[in-house]
Amino acid sequence: MSVVKSIEVVLPQDAVYLAGSNIDGQVVLTLNSTLVDPVVKVELVGRGYVEWNEEIGETRDYSRDVICNNKADYVHKTKTFPIKDNWLPSTFSSKIGHISYFVQALCMGREHILAKKKLYLLVQGISEFRQRNLSEGHLEREERNQLQHFVLAPSQPTPVHGNPVSVEAEKKVSYNCCSRGWVSLHVQMSKNTFVPGEKVTFTSEIRNHTGKYIKTVVFALYAHVQYEGFTPSAERRRRADSSELLRQMANARIPAFNSTTVVSAFNLPLVLSVSSGSQENEIMRSSYELVVTIHLPWSLSTVKARLPIIITSTREDKANRPQADEFDI
Structure with a gap:
């Protein structure tokens, strides 16, 4: 025993x-x-x-x-x-x-x-932006912590700002043999930079200039990863791969020769690789893309709008100083 x-x-x-x-x-x-x-x-x-x-x-x-x-x-x-x-x-x-x-x-x-x-x-x-803040803003945080020592309120996450994003896509289509028309898609977001777990909201404006009915709009979030490796003879090689992180479908129901606006939202996963920075010796680099798609089955085509998404992490950790027998990661 x-x-x-x-x-x-x-x-x-x-x-x-x-x-x-x-x-x-x-x-x-x-x-x-x-x-x-x-x-x-x-x-x-x-x-x-x-x-x-x-x-x-x-x-x-x-x-x-x-x-x-x-x-x-x-x-x-x-x-x-x-x-x-x-x-x-x-x-x-x-x-x-x-x-x-x-x-x-x-x-x-x-x-x-x-x-x-x-x-x-x-x-x-953490992102490269957060890394610089940790090294350059250390003294400033020390002073702020001393001033707020008696403020009994939970600390709030540092707001993440980003640039507004607007993407347009249009496709001319044929239907019913001789009929022709076009469908346009305009997608916009108030910012393009998010932290893991944050809610992402965007607006899709769809114009249906055809005699057909449009039923649904699909949006999906993709992660694109570039891996770096070496052969047995020490030759550097790279390989790219993409995966779908989430997919949702919205009921648009747009009649012929009409338009509509669809507001969509989803929550990011709690753990995500940050968008690639300039870190050395990375074995993989990540980037993200939101793809909004309108399927047109009666014309065997689609209309797609692609929006780049930046994943960063600027949240302040709750305990800045490790104690005597604690792990500091």
Whole structure:
């Protein structure tokens, strides 16, 4: 029978940690008998890895392919985790790569590990804008914290501003053999920069200059990721991939030779990779796009408007200073 009956890591359920914040939890160790000079160690580990296969090239043998891969170690420390410039990428997972973080508790005897427990974390990375604020605005925050020491009100998220976005698309269509017309789509947003979990609202103005009925408008949010890897001979390779994060359908019901305006909204996921900045040694870079589509089945065509979306993170963490036995990610 093992001396250690169980070891558990207790953290807030479904918590999302912003890079630079503290992890506060407990390690619960249950023993079957007395353990002499035990050592309980807690680690925070963050790693990223990408891998894919691709053909060698036009002038080479297409019957063989080459494996491209890349990896990154973001953090692997015990108790205190000072990260340069306080930058970490977001938790991420796809068929090609992943970035994951976990807290691991170990109970060790004099010669070997008696028990261990691993618990994965959701980490929301910060943007390059937030990174500069952390380094350049440190003294200003210190003064502000002192002045507001007795203000018993919850801190509010830093507002995120962005430029208004307006995109137009138009398509001339044929229907009923000889009839011709056009459908136009105008999509606008008050800003184009958002933080994870924020509500995104936009307006679609549709003009139906045909004799047909338009029933629905579909909008979808896409993530475009560029992965960077190396072949066994150290040749740099890149691969692009896209995935649909969410899709919704709005009932437009636009009669012939008529127009309408549709206001749509959706909430972003709580954890998203921030839009790519200038960080060095990134194994993947992300960008986002909102696509609004009008399907015209009677003409076998569609009208699409594409709007770039910038994902950043400027939310202030609740605890700016790590305490004595807390994790600072």
